[in-house]
Amino acid sequence: MQLWEIQGILEAELLWEPVDLQMEIEMARAADLMSDVLNRSQGGELLITGLVNSQVIWTAELAELKAIAFVRGKRPDQETIGLAKSKDIPLLATKLLMYEACVRLGMRGLPGSLGTIW
Amino acid sequence: MEEKVLEWDYEINGKDFRNAGKVSSKVKEILKELGFDPDFVRRVAIASYEAEMNVVCHAERGVLHLTISPEELRIVVKDKGPGIQDIELAMQEGYSTASPEIREMGFGAGMGLPNIKKNVDKLNIASTVGEGTVVDMLIKPSSIREFG
Ligand SMILES: Nc1ncnc2c1ncn2[C@@H]1O[C@H](COP(=O)(O)OP(=O)(O)O)[C@@H](O)[C@H]1O
Ligand SMILES: [Mg+2]
Numbered sequence: 230m231q232l233w234e235i236q237g238i239l240e241a242e243l244l245w246e247p248v249d250l251q252m253e254i255e256m257a258r259a260a261d262l263m264s265d266v267l268n269r270s271q272g273g274e275l276l277i278t279g280l281v282n283s284q285v286i287w288t289a290e291l292a293e294l295k296a297i298a299f300v301r302g303k304r305p306d307q308e309t310i311g312l313a314k315s316k317d318i319p320l321l322a323t324k325l326l327m328y329e330a331c332v333r334l335g336m337r338g339l340p341g342s343l344g345t346i347w
Numbered sequence: 348m349e350e351k352v353l354e355w356d357y358e359i360n361g362k363d364f365r366n367a368g369k370v371s372s373k374v375k376e377i378l379k380e381l382g383f384d385p386d387f388v389r390r391v392a393i394a395s396y397e398a399e400m401n402v403v404c405h406a407e408r409g410v411l412h413l414t415i416s417p418e419e420l421r422i423v424v425k426d427k428g429p430g431i432q433d434i435e436l437a438m439q440e441g442y443s444t445a446s447p448e449i450r451e452m453g454f455g456a457g458m459g460l461p462n463i464k465k466n467v468d469k470l471n472i473a474s475t476v477g478e479g480t481v482v483d484m485l486i487k488p489s490s491i492r493e494f495g
Binding site: 262 | 364365366367368369371372375385386389392393395396397400451452453454455456458459461462465
């Protein structure tokens, strides 16, 4: 699934531009516990999270996650957005709740870190 | 012929949560530039980040020392801080003394040391209460690890 499709499905706003909207994303991972993301992810995922601090960006950078979608209408501060930009990690912000965001993407066929939807 | 060894030192500041990850990001950059396999780089980056995060969360300050030789990569993170009283207990998944502030950032679930162990080939922790902790990690580029 490409980033522009994810943006549309989540009715999300891009937090910095320009980003490569054709970026191919093959998996997603939803979590608010960054240690769990570090423990169980493949690399290459879209991270769906309700946390907006800089540790989310560092986690994505170090675990090689491709992009981040913030749920519940939460947004990181400018410095954190700047950090993501410097690491070339696209940021999306949606008003959807975590579950809704996951279901929408799952229904459109985006698998999780284990490569499955069910 | 003498064996070629590359070395780097980076300082880590306690409680500097905004920059916690910067040093490990540098480590990752170095390994990428040297052309290491992406899975290996990712494993090192994750172990390094958890160790860096532990200095930021639990200690006052520390130094990350990276050594690369043809056979192996070694990261030693040495800090000045409270130390760990019971290392075996600290290694258990779920054991944590982290503050609510750390939990709010998505850490402090007691998974850091187990995460490190999972990603390295050899882990050695030495600690003196009231002085500090040394986390010594060895990672071999050839070893293949399973996801899970
Ligand atoms: N560098 C350190 N200095 C002092 N204590 C530490 C250090 N690293 C780990 N610890 C102790 O070990 C516990 C477990 O560490 P870890 O598995 O990384 O989990 P967490 O950091 O999430 O608490 C910590 O809560 C802390 O009590
Ligand atoms: Mg930790």
